[in-house]
Amino acid sequence: MYLVIFDCDGTLIDSQHTILHGLEVGFDAVGLPMPDRQTALSIVGLSLVQAFETLVGPLNAHLAPDMAQAYREAKIARRQIGADEDPLYPGAREALDRLRERDDILLGIATGKARRGVDHMLDVHDLHGRFVTIQTADTSPSKPHPDMILRALSETGVEADKAVMIGDTTFDMEMALAGRTQPIGVSWGYHEVDALRRSGAVNVINHFDELFDSISECLKLNREPA
Ligand SMILES: [Mg+2]
Missing domain, CATH: 1.10.150 (DNA polymerase; domain 1)
Known part of the structure; x- marks a missing residue:
């Protein structure tokens, strides 16, 4: 897996x-x-x-x-009052759907948000059940400490070299490496692409369209679902 x-x-x-x-x-x-x-x-x-x-x-x-x-x-x-409904980035839902088609890929979350905030996001975008492991600020030290990665690996039983971390900040890249997983950066978030590369991003994607291929390359996935 x-x-x-x-x-x-x-x-x-x-x-x-x-x-x-x-x-x-x-x-x-x-x-x-x-x-x-x-x-x-x-x-x-x-x-x-x-x-x-x-x-x-x-x-x-x-x-x-x-x-x-x-x-x-x-x-x-x-x-x-319903004033806290952050939109998904373009292509995010399609990218999650594409990953769901593979029965050899599990999805997880590692965030500095509180669990309450994650649950709210899952409610707003009807994404409950997509993520089998959810790591938050409630139970782990702040990124870039690798605790969230280690917990996600332990909860799913997946080995570190079969996991990737997708994030927009150097904290995500550093956390991924500290947990011996591969970091993939996204260019549409809050840190510069150069900073992501310097902090160890294996790849930085510019649109969710590119996510599946980037993951495939990092994890050397078979093209056909297992
Ligand atoms: Mg972020």
């Missing part, structure tokens, strides 16, 4: 608007100025407290837990 692990934010779903809103609420809550958009989005993929710590720097790092709490509360409030 093979395992294809997906990141969520910036890879499957375009969550920049809801994330920026949450970050703004966090900065407001402690009276600090919001960083510029590009800086703010560079932390997407880290777990929430670590993301705020990175953005505010060591002098204000003690404020990060309060900022994270304000972010979570804002997310929950928006979810309840």
Whole structure:
């Protein structure tokens, strides 16, 4: 069996608007100025407290837990009014469908989101049952620590050299390598392609159309379903 692990934010779903809103609420809550958009989005993929710590720097790092709490509360409030529905990127559903046709490929998720956020995404896009292993910030340290990869491998019984990690940030690439799996980058997320390559991406794809071939190449899949 093979395992294809997906990141969520910036890879499957375009969550920049809801994330920026949450970050703004966090900065407001402690009276600090919001960083510029590009800086703010560079932390997407880290777990929430670590993301705020990175953005505010060591002098204000003690404020990060309060900022994270304000972010979570804002997310929950928006979810309840249906204002927190991040769209899938173009081609994502088709790519997931194509992978589902193979009975030798399992799908997983490894994300800095909370489990609650992942469940919400699965609800909104009717994707329940697609991912057999779901690793979140609730039970693992932040990327790039390999814990989420190791848990996904252990839960599925797939060997590391038969797994790939699909993500948009250097944190994903570094995590994949630390877990001895192959990282595939996507160009449509929150980190630059050059940065993804420098951090070890085996390949960087520009559209979900390219995903299956990239996975095939990394895992040396047979062309016909097993
Ligand atoms: Mg991401």
